[in-house]
């Protein structure tokens with residue numbers, strides 16, 4: 349096997365990104381400028397929302413969204429145990445308590461039918477995640493939230509450009525949050541954007557990201573004038589700088605091409621793995637549009653977690669990026685210590701999480717790369733099942 353590494357992910361930076369970042373660097377305006385405004389509005393438009401608020405990361409965005417909804421100690425937020433840890437961590441930042449609910453085995457998103465049982469008089473929000481960007485069931489989750497008049501926070505950090513029944517990711521919640529870390533569909537280096545139709549909530553987030561400063565008038569008059577040292581509330585420095593925003597603008601300009609590239613890589617994997625009975629492929633509903641954050645397969649229940657880990661180690665030894673996306677959040681040591689949730693409490697999430705493998709996935713993966721990854725994967729599966737028998 350040739351020894352050039354196939355990484356788990358890789359950002360796709362072209363001359364247009366470099367040009368816009370350099371231009372911004374030369375402009376002399378490095379924070380709170382026109383690129384931020386432009387990037388915010390591009391992301392909001394894509395999500396079918398009126399307002400966008402750019403922040404320094406997806407996690408910062410989730411934190412501010414929760415603060416803007418007034419969440420704090422004593423409040424409960426219903427969420428999924430099967431996600432990147434930041435979704436539940438952001439609940440803890442506010443002092444509120446995450447209440448986990450098991451997932452649906454098809455979408456891998458929080459199971460809409462189980463949410464009602466978890467609602468108590470202290471429930472103040474539902475934080476739902478499009479796991480791996482799959483928007484299936486988000487409409488049902490949104491209707492449960494609406495029926496109980498509980499705000500839905502949509503962690504759409506993995507779902508930029510995705511849609512379900514024509515409704516874009518980011519538009520299901522009262523507020524949604526996108527993330528632009530380098531492994532996402534598009535990147536700003538570090539960054540995120542909060543999207544919402546709620547003007548008051550957007551303004552609150554704008555103030556909170558900027559040390560609690562009052563929001564300058566809609567003319568865009570820069571905040572150096574008059575209000576710079578006024579701090580109406582305890583805020584944070586969660587701003588996105590102009591260089592990151594410029595990178596984001598250039599990436600957003602290419603989003604449709606990027607989505608096509610990702611779809612074609614996903615198709616290559618699907619075709620190559622379709623007939624492998626030991627592998628469960630992602631299920632994408634015909635009424636869903638996927639933009640593919642990652643490509644995650646699952647091993648069948650004949651494989652244990654130890655088998656799966658061995659397969660991942662074997663792939664990595666062949667310089668093929670692979671990862672166990674995602675370990676269950678409720679079983680992470682500091683969650684276990686704090687909430688004492690035992691293994692077995694969320695059987696679907698645990699069963700899925702024990703057997704997932706994220707395979708290398710980025711815009712420029714070639715058919716040859718995919719063939720190599722699949723050959724190595726099949727070899728590792730063979731070795732693992734032989735070792736077991």
Ligand SMILES: *Cc1c(COP(=O)(O)O)cnc(C)c1O
Nearest residue numbers: 405406407432434435505527529
């Ligand atoms: C990427 C991601 C985030 C936020 O990530 P940052 O690294 O803070 O930008 C939050 N939730 C989910 C589900 C994610 O995948």
